[in-house]
Amino acid sequence: MRWFLYLEENVNSSCHIITTKLDTLIPFCEYFIIPYFLWFAYITVVGLVFFFHNREDFIRYCIFLFTGMSISLFVCTIWPNGLRLRPALADIGRDNVYINMVHFLYKTDTPTNVCPSIHVLNSCGAFIAVLKSETLKDNKKARVFAGFLSVSIILSTMFLKQHSCVDVVCAIMLSYFVYIIAYVPDYSSLHKRAVISRY
Secondary structure, three states: OHHHHHHHHHOOOOOEEOOOHHHHHOOOOHHHHHHHHHHHHHHHHHHHHHHHHOHHHHHHHHHHHHHHHHHHHHHHHHOOEEOOOOOOHHHOOOOOHHHHHHHHHHHHOOOEOOOOOHHHHHHHHHHHHHHHOOOOOOOHHHHHHHHHHHHHHHHHHHHOOOOOHHHHHHHHHHHHHHHHHHHOOOOHHHHHHHHHHOO
16 A cells, blocks of 8 residues: 555656547546445455455455555556546536546546556456355356446446556456466465464
């Protein structure tokens, strides 16, 4: 978190600006602020479910999140990047609670350190974790809901002009690489050590 905050405070408008033609074709839609903010609860709840029900799932989930976010921050450190996609909310012509929520988002989160998108990366991680979970393997509703929410969150980053298509694609590609680290090796020994250390 300190690393992220440091970048937020020190990366300015002189960073590499990411823009594609497709970004300009995607309309701004304030209603996507709901799934965007649900991301915080989504990532937390998935972690808590695994923490209390399956420690190996929890360990793999943490490996995915921590590895992915560290790589993302490293990329932003050596290649400062940002966006100039945000609309002037006063010119939107609408005044509702969703616009106010977007205004709060824009005020508290700078349009820098965007590629690869941590929002997208962690959404992919949570969905993968649900799909790979032994605890939830027979819970079809949970898997469908996780997929729907993950896709909604990923779309929200573009419709709110928080991320460009490049940020999203890079995050999805990174999630595949981090998946190999988190889910291919056998980490059962780590789970056993964690259990032994409790006693």
